[in-house]
Amino acid sequence: MTLSDADRDLVVAELGRDPTPAEEILFENLWSEHCAYRSSRPLLSAFDSEGDQVVIGPGDDAAVVALDDDTYITLGIESHNHPSYVDPYDGAATGVGGIVRDTLSMGAYPIALADCLYFGDFDREHSRYLLDGVVEGIADYGNAIGVPTVTGSTSFHENYEGNPLVNVACVGLLSADRLVTAEAQEAGNKLVLVGSSTGRDGLGGASFASEDLAEDAETEDRPAVQVGDPYTEKLLIECNEALIDEDLVESARDLGAAGLGGASSELVAKGGFGAEIDLENVHQREPNMNAFEILLSESQERMCYEVTPENVERVRELAARFDLGSAVIGEVAEGNYVCTFDGEPVVDVPPEFLAEGAPMNDLDAVEPEVAERDLPAFDLEDAFEAVVADPNTASKRWVYRQYDHEVGLRTARRPGDDAALLDVPEADAKLAFTGGADPNWTTAAPYDGARAVAFENATNLAAKGASPLATVDCLNGGNPEKPDVYGGFKGIVDGLADMCRALSVPVVGGNVSLYNDSVSGPIPPTPTLAMVGKADGSSPGLSLSGEGDLFLVGFDGGALGGSTVLEHLGGSDAFPALPEDADAATAVETIRAVAADESTVAVHDVSHGGLAVALAEMVTDDVGADVSVSDAVSLFEETPGRVVVETTDEAALRDLAGDVPVVGLGTTTDDATLSLAVDGDEVAYGADDIADLRDVLARELD
Known part of the structure; x- marks a missing residue:
């Protein structure tokens, strides 16, 4: 990737001269789609990001949300899609490392991770290879740094074959007095780089993430993938805690996309300052690195701190205590962002122009067509077995059993339920955490599918007794220069925005990943959400107890569009009709109650x-x-915002539900058998039979 002629003309006009080679490569990366959101930023104003609980919304390394007056959480999400195709292990591992450092830069301690993963068809050997490497990378990195992976999703769809998605979210915890931001505070303060030494790995990662994957990407783009060291990251986590404990940090930014050049220029630009940086002061692990390599390296496990002059020595002492490198690389200054190398200026540009000056794209969008109803004939036994054994709906235990989901002693409800629960005694509450999307839904109907994704994530929290508090999104799309692709992407943005607004869930931050396109075509528009909620009371599990009767609570959509059953049986249908905004909000609150x-x-x-x-x-x-439903559509439609409830008091349930529909399903039994009666057809499966159907991932991958 190179700086386009149009962008270069803008840079020349602003600077009044040709850019230096280091400046040109810096603009190329910071003005890339990955960093500047040139195709998506015009759409993102659709999101509501404010609320009484929101302390810091979009624009910083992570969002900050209040649980009470003294206890805050951070919430962030990022993608590492292209790197995970080229090198699934390191690509996924460094995705974890990056989102954890985003958490650190806000002054928070990371307490939980979520992984939302998307691969090509499960029956393809290449998809299973990518899955195996990605899960191993997440597990090895997360387990080593002691942050539990507690929730997430794993999906398979043929259009991810040439471009998998790895979206990782992190929750952090901090007290109000420990909050740090990525906004420089005062000219004359020093910029101190702490962590690993700088090498040549990850060069040009931001620009690499802003172009379609080529057929030879696995070999040609390997240098753009970072290599992580979780044991250094663990030391950095603890060093960051010590720095915050002693109030030594004025502002902070982790070194991620565009490396030191991105982190330092964005930090000072946000504060309205410039910087003076000597690139030769950066501690390096490889000889003869040039200016742009030092600026753009995305070597992992590094943080940039703004520190007052009198605190610099103490910061370096603490870095040494944790066996981390450190270097005073320059200072916050008035005026331009200036970097020198070999005693000569190699970068001298206005920081705000570098960080925020990229022009936005004005792209054409085409809305997708709506499917007509063409339902297949149903054989109940075949349909049930196909759906329950589908890799998208089957047990994901093979994935999450590789993660340490209890380290830290906060995990109150483990993976495998609708949402994870974390104990937060500091706020006398439990934090519910869920994440994911459904590519079948958003392929069938980008706008309505995205509304359904938001509705489902909120329902997951409510099903565990939690009120949705805030969400972040990872908006994944293909090449936005294709009108149909951009139309689908616009649909998922608007759909998420409308449903989150209806549910009063502020979208407090996120990430955009476009150009997820390859020789096999574009990915489905994929609006991953990571959503948190606060629970103060009881939180029932999903397993039947045998004490009560079964009811379905929620609004029926009456259609099969985007459903798993149609994937197997063929046919088509419009996407299920979702409730109106007010009814959706009522349904979520009813389910919580x-x-x-x-x-x-x-x-x-x-x-x-x-x-x-x-x-x-x-x-x-x-x-x-023992369950009976009226027809096959009722059994297989995937309308979100509905829950199965086992209750010992039907009258209390109906009273709590109010205007939200409640439908009797049947009774629990003591024979460990699921018996289904559907419009005259009956099937029965024992618990062992169901377990065998649902264990397809473990059967194929162990």
């Missing part, structure tokens, strides 16, 4: 695979269910 009620003994979200999969997941080795 039902989940928190003492007569509720089990709750489970109905989504991927529909009611059939939800019931299969609720059956245990001791408790089964």
Whole structure:
């Protein structure tokens, strides 16, 4: 990738001269799609990002949300898609490292991770190779740094074959007095680089992430992929805590996309300052590095801190205590962003122009067509087995069993449920955490599918008794220069924005990843959400207890568009009709109230695979269910915002539900068998049979 002629003309006009080679490569990366959001920023104003609980919204390394007056959490998400195709292990591992450092730069301690992963068809050997490497990378890095991976999603779709997605989110915890931002505070303060030494790995990673993947990307683009060291990251986590403990940090930014050049220029630009940096002061691990290599290296496990002159020596002492390198590379200054090398200026540019001056793209968008109804004939047994054994709905235990999800002693509900729960005694509360998207939904209908993604994530939290608090998004799309691709991307932005607004869930930050396109075509528009909620009361699990009867709570969409069953049986259908905004908000609050009620003994979200999969997941080795529904659409539609509830008090349930529909499903049984009656057809499966159907990932990958 090179700076385009149009961009170069803008730079020349601003500087009044030709850019130096180092300046040109710096503008190329900071004005890339990955850093500047040139195609997406015009759309992002659709999101509402404010709320009484929002302390810091979009624009910093991570968002900050208040649990109470004294206890804050950070929430951030990022993508590492292209690197994870080229090198699945290091690409995924460094994605974890990057989002954790975003957390550190706000003064927070990381307490939980979520991984949302998307691959090509599971029956392809290459997809399984990528899955295996990505999961190993996340596990090795997260486990080594002691941050539990507690929730997420794993999806398979043929259009990810040439370009998988690896979206990773992190929650951090801090007290109000420890908050740090990425906004430089005062001219004369020193810029101190702490962490690993700088090498040549990851050069040009930002520009690499801003172009389609080539057929030879696995070999030709390998130098653009960073190599992580989780043990150094763990030392950096603890060093950062010590620095914050002693109030030594004025502002901070982690070194991610565009490396030192990106972190330092953005930090000073946000504060309205410039900088004077001597690139030769940067501690390096490779000889003879030139100016642009030092500026653009994306070597991992590095932080840039603004420090007052009197505190510099103490910062370096603490870095040495944790066996980390450190260097005073320059200072915050008035005027331009200036970098010298060999005693000569190699960069001398206005910092705000560098960080924020990229022009936005004005792109054409074409809306997708709506599918017509053409439903196949249903054989109940074949349809049930196909849906329950589908890799998208099957057990993901093979994935999350590789993660240490209890390190840190906060995990109150582990992976495998609708949402994870984390104990936060500092705020006398539990934090619910969920994440994911469904490419089938957004392929069928980008706008409505994205509304459904937001609705489902909020329902996951409510099903565990939590009120949604805030969300971040990772908006993944293909090449935005293609009108149909950009139309789908615009649809997912608007759909998320509208549903989050309806649910009063502020979108407090996020990430955009475009040009996820390859020789096999564009990915589906994929609006990953990572959403948190606050729970003060009880939180039922999803497994049946055998104590009560079963009911379906929520609004019926009555269609199969985007559903797993149509993937197997063929046919087409419009996307299910979602409730109006006010009804969606009422449904989420109703589900939360039902989940928190003492007569509720089990709750489970109905989504991927529909009611059939939800019931299969609720059956245990001791408790089964005898269920009857009116038709096959009712069993397999995937309309979100619905839950299966096991309750010991039907009257209390109906009273709590109010105007939200409640439909009787049947009873629990003591024979560990799921019996289904659908419009005259009946099937029955024991718990062992269901477990065999759902264990497809482990069966193929172990």
